[in-house]
Amino acid sequence: VILEKPYNYDSDYSAKTRYDRKLSVYKCILKAAGFKCSENEKVTFSVNKELLEEMDIPDVTSQSLKAGISLDLATEWWTALWDSYDSSVACNDYKQKKRKEWADDELKALLVILTRKSSSGGSIDRTGYLNLRPIVTQHTDKSQTPFEDDILQALRQGKIIIADLSSGDEELQRMYSERITRRIFRDSMNRFTNARPNNFIQFYFEEAHNLFPKKDDRNLSQIYNRLAK
Incomplete structure (x- = not known):
């Protein structure tokens, strides 16, 4: 997974959208692994209206995502998405219309690490973010x-x-x-x-x-x- 900001971040809406999603999941992974973060740490990313309505998590709206949501709430949303991704009507409609997945391979890889589930809707079968815990002591938020x-x-x-x-x-x-x-x-x-x-x-x-x-x-x-x- 490449986490460097794309060169066309400010000019390409699609590149910005996909990068912001990856970054938000990555930060959720760090929080889950036990890395220190600011109490007011928030992430922003965009989601199409159809998928937001289908997921139906009250505190996650277009407005709240634009303003930024907490890592805990973002973790809840991303986990719920991965649990229902394969069966999601909105994600399947997006794939048919756009000829590509709503979640690219890198985002899927990050979701596996965050949820510790190798497949959408499956059970926990991966160590995921737990692999990062031994190196928490090597890092500081200062x-x-x-x-x-x-x-x-x-x-x-x-x-x-x-x-x-x-x-x-x-x-x-x-x-x-x-x-x-x-x-x-x-x-x-x-x-x-x-x-x-x-x-x-x-x-x-x-x-x-x-x-x-x-x-x-x-x-x-x-x-x-x-x-x-």
Whole structure:
């Protein structure tokens, strides 16, 4: 599922409609998995009149969808839709008239994750959003940008950044260290290949012998091997 906003979002109503639907289901998935979100978090998406009338959920109307509805209410609506999608008169009429599904393959995939049901009207037979719960602790609602981007921006401004990874899970320590290193290395390579002015960054790695390659390790897919080279 591609969640990047389409290039023609502002000019193509169909592209905007399908993207907004996917984004709303994705946010419902995150809420169901236990990720923190604002109490006032709302989603907006458009639904044709015939389907809204058929679903008949009082608080979900064209007006409320335009203004934004809560994630809980959106989850209720999307779940009810998936439960009745295959038998929906409005969805089948739409398919006959438009020659395409009301819900595209990506939206269906997200609905499977949200409802944990692999088929419309079926029973729960998938782990769905439960697969995301182990990584909830790696995320925060206090920032809107990835931490490695914040670190890179500060370094480019000449600041000193100390990333204390001495405590916590060892797997997370390795992952965070690699993400920071890879992000800075990739940005430096882009600056070099685009002939931008030098802007040096100096790394200090504590316990570096645990990170950097042995003499006979030539696997350059590893970021520390590339950095050492």
